[in-house]
Amino acid sequence: MxxxxxxxxxxxxxxxxxxxxxxxxxxxxxxxxxxxxxxxxxxxxxxxxxxxxxxxxxxxxxxxxxxxxxxxxxxxxxxxxxxxxxxxxxxxxxxxxxxxxxxxxxxxxxxxxxxxxxxxxxxxxxxxxxxxxxxxxxxxxxxxxxxxxxxxxxxxxxxxxxxxxxxxxxxxxxxxxxxxxxxxxxxxxxxxxxxxxxxxxxxxxxxxxxxxxxxxxxxxxxxxxxxxxxxxxxxxxxxxxxxxxxxxxxxxxxxxxxxxxxxxxLPLGFQWFLPYLVIIAVINIIYGALCAMAQTDMKKMVAYSSINHMGYCLLGIAGLTVTGFSGAVLEMVNHGLITGALFLLVGVIYDRTHTRDIGAFGGLAAKVPVYAGLMSLACFASLGLPGLAGFWGELLCFIGAFPRWKLYTGVSVIGLLVTTAFFLRMLEKVFLGPLNEKWKDLADVDARELCALLPLVALTIYLGIYPKPALDLINATVGHMAGLFK
Amino acid sequence: MQNLGLLAPEIALSLLGLGLMLADILAPAKSSKLLYHFAWVAAAVALALIARGLSVSGGLPLPVSGGLWVVDPMSQFFKLAVLLSVIMTVMLCLEYGQLPPAQAGTFCALLIFSTVGMMLLVSATDMLLVFVALELISISSFVLTGFERRNRKSNEGAIKYFLFGAFSSAIMVYGISLYYGATGTTRLVDPQSAGLWLPALQTKSPVFTLAMLFILLGFGFKAAMAPMHFWVPDAYEGAPLPVAAFLSVAPKIATIGVLARVYMVLVPAASLGFTTLLALLAMLTMTVGNTVALFQDNVKRLLAYSSIAQAGYILIGIVAGTALGIQGVLLYSLVYVAMNLGAFAVVQAVGDNGSRDGLGSYELAAFDGLAQRSLSLALFMTAFLLSLAGLPPLAGFIGKFYLFAAALSAGRSASGGISPAVFYGLAVVGVLNSVVSVYYYMKIAYHMFFLPANSGKGERLPSKDGGPLPAALHAGPYLYGCLAVALAGVLYFGIYPDPLIANVQLSVPHLP
Structure with missing residues (x-):
């Protein structure tokens, strides 16, 4: 076959x-x-x-x-x-x-x-x-x-x-x-x-x-x-x-x-590059997060948060442990699901309002509850809230990298804080507060959008509660990979 | 005269060319299309003869006329490529509106004569024959370039081409005379042991080196290597489109063929100490072609500069001078025929409006919105452009892959005082140039796919529905046939290159 x-x-x-x-x-x-x-x-x-x-x-x-x-x-x-x-x-x-x-x-x-x-x-x-x-x-x-x-x-x-x-x-x-x-x-x-x-x-x-x-x-x-x-x-x-x-x-x-x-x-080349790789990972994490924080365009914010998340993957790899590799692979999958959902959600609101400016909204939670719920869930998953998929990948990357790179891993945690800050700020500005009258006729997500979003959201929750099926797929291979490095 | 039979395709073609000239007088202008059909059928017959001869000779080199001329897999390969390109060119001519029907016979005859010249060139092992063949190509090409007599650009292009061509011929003749002075013969091979060059002793003499340098410069003009490329953009821009397509392909690969024979096989560039010089020429050719192409607004000129750059890539294989290098040169030459002629065919479909009013436009703006006017043509063009840029899974990628591989492997086995850095540098410059080239190839894609269609007079269409539609594209069955052949080549050799590679490898065992 x-x-x-x-x-x-x-x-x-x-x-x-x-x-x-x-x-x-x-x-x-x-x-x-x-x-x-x-x-x-x-x-x-x-x-x-x-x-x-x-x-x-x-x-x-x-x-x-x-x-x-x-x-x-x-x-x-x-x-x-x-x-x-x-x-x-x-x-x-x-x-x-x-x-x-x-x-x-x-x-x-x-x-x-x-x-x-x-x-x-x-x-x-x-x-x-x-x-x-x-x-x-x-x-x-x-x-x-x-x-x-x-x-x-x-x-x-x-x-x-x-x-x-x-x-x-x-x-x-x-x-x-x-x-x-x-x-x-x-x-x-x-x-x-x-x-x-x-x-x-x-x-x-x-x-x-x-x-x-x-x-x-x-x-x-x-x-x-x-x-x-x-x-x-x-x-x-x-x-x-x-x-x-x-x-x-x-x-x-x-x-x-x-x-x-x-x-x-190229293990020798990799070994030579390792100290630089970890620095690049840390820069990706912190710089990506800070850039995301500075954005007023929702889509750009999510884009920079991708740079930040790819930093976690690189950090996990640089750890050269089974845990770190598992974390990197898991983070790739989780980031795919979560950021995919985030981009879809940003697209939903852009289709309706033709703006992505975070400051242009306000109080949407009451108007479009389903959308607000999905968006909050995706944001929480992306910032690594335990119980959602994003958490496990990040956790494993950090644990995996810590034994080898204590200082850098410690510094990277700042990235987590900044990520949390910008996602929460975005949620606050868009969904909470008084409703911006301009959007009083805003429609909630329709069937097509829901069809695209639901599988991603479901998987995000499922893998957040029970990541074992995903880890089982990965384990044997990353175990072998980690064993290669002396 | 031994083995005269091997000359049969060339003799047949020459006779036919003469016949076509006579037919011009006899045949009425109405039936001019018939002459084009006659021409491509003749080329196809020659192609079949050569393909048959290839299987008969079993791939052995056969000397003809006492070492003046040789038939081996390499020469036959280039002849097939040249004949293929002439067939495709005639197909384009059948759809091209700007040619005077009254002179169809002359036109075809010139095309055929220059083809015969190329066939002689790639087989030649004697400097005099090389020169005669080159002149046959050049003189026919000068006239072909100026064939649109009412078009001033056509005349200008022809004159420029002629002046540069005459100059380069003079240099070439001077080189040949020095060669005769140094060796006492114009032969490149020993008539007794055909295939190998006679005394390697003279290679050390400065006169001999100078001779080979001048001859190289002469070839450089024909293959449009920088810095001897100045005639190219003007000649291509002025020439009737099928002629520009033909010039960008056939004489170039024929010259590459003789360059490969002389500087890789008979008098290897390394033995002359030319490797670094050739490497520099290759780098310069690629870089000049690609950088200047970035700024072109006329598609013909853009493709002219692109074809200069393409010759630069092929030179990488010649610099490498290894078996892998020869394979790369042959592979790329054939692939180049398909992709470049294909691209020119689309340009003709877009730019030529099929009438003799001379209003055809080859500006980039003519490509605006082509994807909406004809998605198939736009996709054809995209495939050819991406192949020229060397992106997989198209044939151009396989060709470049071989050429870069040749450079790297030559670098690994570099010896005799040549630094491996020359080859590695060449590979790096080559790949960077591929990146640069993507910018201008994609500029055409940008016009085809991203911009809305023009109404023909520079105004944008107001909407999807309202407003005048752009003039219909003039693309008939022959043009589509030509496109189909080109696309088949680009896709087939890109996805399954093994049959082609097997053919190309036949040429390798006969190298020293």
Whole structure:
């Protein structure tokens, strides 16, 4: 069974069907898109029951030669690190497509690019051959460029090209890194699993250099300070559903890359970089939080809070413990769910009021109770309230990093405080106080929005109360990973 | 005269070219389309002959005419690429409105003659034949560039092209005369042991080095390497669009072919001490092409600069000088034919309005809102542009992948006083240039997808419904056929490049 291929390429089938449909058939386009990404979601969800939680080996492996002349393979497989992210990707794409049903212009193109984007994202997490990985990595760029550039906000063109060029600059160095490890390995190979074993013969200077090449590619995507400037811009200009996918999945590609490739394949380079990585993590946490605090635009605030949360992931990784790695993976999933919900919620109110200015609202809780409830829940989850999903990821990251980096972990706690402050302030200004008369006719969330939001909210609560199912998926793999480092 | 049969495709094509010139006088202007059909069928027949010959010879190099000329997998590969591009060009001509129908025969004949020149060039192992072939290409190209006689830009382009071309020919001839002085022959190979260059002794003499330098400069003009690229944008802008498409592809890869033969195989650049020089030229070519392209508002000029940059990428493979480098050069050349001709085909569909009023517009603004006017054309263009930029999973990526890989592997095995930093630097400059190029390729995408459609006179359409619609796009079956072939190549070789790579690898065993 080529189950991973089917999951990955179902959206491509959908995209091609959409391309063949005439552009007037808007309803059919939407149905095809939802159908294909829904099937992909169901299949990836079904894997949950077949996934072996006891092993750190790759599962559902598919391997065949792709370009034999240079030993490139079509090689897919998942483990506890990538499977949760695949699940996250299919879920978030499906949710985003539901949220996109209100897109009015150029529907055919929109869903076409969105499905192509899903193929790229799934492929990145599933591929175990570096060339294949790179191909999928780059495939995500083009649809994102068009999605931001066509359906985005006022500065969409600039945001789109900045996103494209930033990410591409990072990733071309990754390409050189991939070629360099290929020629370094003997026999020459792009097989990630073999490369993960072959580093003991590579000298330290080589590993450091190649680490930097890969890091450049990943750090832009994370985004790690100082390569984060594209993110607030892209997030703010992108349409709601695209922001959701950008935050929930695309950022995770960077963290995933660091964990999968940089850490495992170039341990000496990683070790050399570790002190800097932890500093970058702390900067991301505190600087991201402070920037978020300074925003008056809700969407920008959520965007900066993403930078802050990615800092937690990096901190967890820098801890080099089982706990820290589990925390990082869990935080990726949780952040995907929670920030996805936050962006959707910001989109809901923007659709109705055409403003995202925190100061423009007031007293909305009485007017739109369901919306207020959902928003409060998402904010509390994001700031790490115990009982909601965000808490566990952050807790594990901190616990995992503490033994090695006591001072830095201590300093990072400031980030938690600031996060709490800006979310509470936002909730207060928007929902409490006297009702701003301008919005006395504001409608509450409708069925479409609720359909998109409910799965995310439900999972946030479920994983907050009972995170074990998620941790079970991750444990074996991160245990193995932590054992690699001496 | 041994193996004259191997010359059959060239002989057949030349005769046909002469026939077309006569037909011009005999055939009425009404039936001019027939002549174009005749031309592409002839090219297709030559292509088939070569493909058949390839399977017959079993990939062995066969010397012809006592070492004047050689048939080996590499030359045949380039011939196939050249013939493919001429077929696609004729397809474009069939849909192009600005060509005078009365001279269709002359036009086709010139196209065919220059093709014959290229076929001779990539097989030549004698400096005199190289020169004759280059002149055959150049003189035909000068006339083709100026073929739109009522268009002043066309005339200007042709004159500039001619002056630069004449200058470069002079340098080339001077180089060849020095070569003769240093070696006592114009041959590049030993007639007895074909395929290998005769005495390696002369390579040390300064006269010989100077000769090879001048010859390199001569090739540089034809391949449009910076800083010898000044004729390119004007010639392309003025030339009729199919001719610009043809010039941007065929002569360039033919010159790359002979460059590869001479400077990688027969007289390796490393043995002349040219590696660093060539590396600098490659970097300069990429950088100049890409940076200047950033500022272009005319799509023809933009693609002209882009094609300069593309030649720079191919040069990386020649600098590397390894087996991987040769594979990269061949791979990229063929892929380049598909993607660049494809891009020009879309430009023609957008810019040419199909009539002879000369009102076709190749400004970037003509692309505004193309996605709404014709989504398929916009997506075609996007695919070609992304392939030119080297993004996976398109063929351009595979080509660049090989070229960068060649540079890195050459760096690892660098010896003989050449610093590995030259190769690593080349790779880094190459990838950074790819990033820069994305900006202007995406600028076209920006016009196609992000802007609303123009009404043709610079006014924006007021809304979705009201207001005049932009003129219908002039794209007929041949143009779409050409696009389909190009897209098939770009996608197929991007997703499944192995058959192509296997073919390309045939060329490697015959290298020293």
């Amino acid at each position: 080529n189950i991973l291929s089917i999951i990955t390429f179902l959206p491509l089938v959908g995209a091609l069907v959409i391309l063949a449909l005439p552009k007037e058939k808007e309803r059919s386009v939407q149905i095809v898109a939802l159908l294909c990404s829904g099937l992909s979601l169901i299949l990836s969800g079904a894997l949950f029951f077949f996934f072996n939680r006891q092993t750190a080996d790759m599962q559902f492996v598919e391997r065949m030669p792709w370009i034999p002349s240079i030993n490139v393979q079509y090689f897919l497989g998942v483990d506890g690190l990538s499977y949760p992210l695949i699940l996250l990707t299919t879920l978030m794409t499906f949710v985003s497509l539901i949220a996109s049903l209100n897109i009015k212009n150029r529907i055919k193109e929109y869903f076409f690019w969105f499905l192509i984007l899903e193929v790229g994202m799934l492929g990145v997490f599933a591929s175990l051959d570096l060339v294949l990985f790179y191909v999928f990595w780059e495939i995500t760029l083009v649809p994102m460029y068009f999605l931001i550039g066509i359906w985005g906000g006022p500065k969409k063109e600039y945001a789109a090209i900045k996103f494209f060029l930033y990410t591409l600059t990072g990733s071309v160095f990754m390409l050189l890194g991939i070629l360099a490890v290929y020629f370094k390995s003997s026999p020459h190979t792009f097989d990630l699993l073999i490369l993960l074993q072959s580093h003991p013969t590579w000298e330290r200077s080589f590993q450091i250099l190649i680490f930097l090449a890969f890091y450049l590619g990943f750090a832009v995507k994370v985004p790690a300070f100082p390569f984060h400037t594209w993110l607030p811009l892209a997030h703010v200009e992108a349409p709601t559903a695209v922001s959701v996918v950008l935050a929930a999945v695309l950022l995770k590609m960077g963290v995933y890359g660091i964990m999968r490739v940089s850490y495992g394949m």
